[in-house]
Amino acid sequence: MEKMLIEDEIRDRLSQAFAPLHLEVADESESHRGHSGWREGGQTHFRVTIEAPAFATMSRLERHRAIHSALGSELVGRIHALALHVSGPEQPG
């Protein structure tokens, strides 16, 4: 079986956990080429934009913690950088 891309793992786990209205997962590793944490083949730097009802009542810290928790420490540990833009429905990030 082909190994699952980290990008897809992130998308799957967040979709399951939050049933988001909007979800974008971008692998931005290439734009960090040569920076610390970067490695050949990418899959080190990601940017997630997510909008879900569950976030509406959470503080900024709670939103990020909920996402870290949904991804799990093992997956988070494999990623060098994870930029998060989190919002509730119709709220600016």
Place this chain on the structure above:
Amino acid sequence: MSETVTARIRETVEANDVVLFMKGTRSMPQCGFSSRVAGVLNYMGVEYVDVNVLADEDIRQGIKDFSDWPTIPQLYVKGEFVGGCDIITEMTLSGELDQVLEAKGVTYDKEAADKIREANA
């Protein structure tokens, strides 16, 4: 996590009003995310202590356990964890960081903060 590391971290964030745990130093950051937060604090004239986690492996892991937060940089104001790079960036642009600093009695340059917001409007 060892008791000693926890105690060292606690002492640092309680003894200093503003502490930034970062990769590299405030004048020579080693990571773009650390650099961004240090840059905001430098520009806003906030007095803070920088802790280079790359210089101390115990602190590098210990700070993640301390705050239950998996990434660096981490900003503490008056002993309280405020956020990492994305949160500090958002709070700077929304004015929430100003509110936190004011509420905690930390001085900063309001005009400089406004300039950051104007430049990113």
